[in-house]
Amino acid sequence: MTTMSGHYYYGLGRRKNAIARVRLYPGDGSVMVNGKPAEDWFARDEQRRQIKEPLFRTGMQNSFSAQVKCSGGGRTGWAGAIRLGIARALLASDENLRRPLRQAGMLTRDPRAKERKKPGLKRARKAPQYTKR
Numbered sequence: 230m231t232t233m234s235g236h237y238y239y240g241l242g243r244r245k246n247a248i249a250r251v252r253l254y255p256g257d258g259s260v261m262v263n264g265k266p267a268e269d270w271f272a273r274d275e276q277r278r279q280i281k282e283p284l285f286r287t288g289m290q291n292s293f294s295a296q297v298k299c300s301g302g303g304r305t306g307w308a309g310a311i312r313l314g315i316a317r318a319l320l321a322s323d324e325n326l327r328r329p330l331r332q333a334g335m336l337t338r339d340p341r342a343k344e345r346k347k348p349g350l351k352r353a354r355k356a357p358q359y360t361k362r
Contacts, residue, residue, distance in 0.1 A: 256294025
């Protein structure tokens with residue numbers, strides 16, 4: 230899952246249908262997503278903060294730069310997947326970071342996903358309107 234290979238640390242993150250493959254290189258803290266800066270992809274400040282949260286929690290914001298390849302899902306799913314991928318890559322770089330990352334809840338995959346539509350219903354749980362007469 231997370232191994233040291235060559236000159237970078239690797240971490241895989243998933244959220245909803247999004248998958249993020251993260252490589253951490255020694256650098257200045259920049260995050261590149263699919264060849265563009267993260268700011269180009271994520272307009273919301275909350276998503277930008279979420280992406281860099283593992284680096285700030287461990288004090289590594291100026292030590293590593295991340296290159297990310299994202300696929301599937303949407304922007305919110307991407308942000309969550311990148312966060313998990315960066316946390317796992319940081320763990321691969323230094324096992325002593327497990328405690329702060331675990332306490333912040335960054336090593337746990339978010340299991341929430343879209344619920345499937347059931348037969349006879351309009352959506353996953355919404356039933357057609359009942360008419361008595």
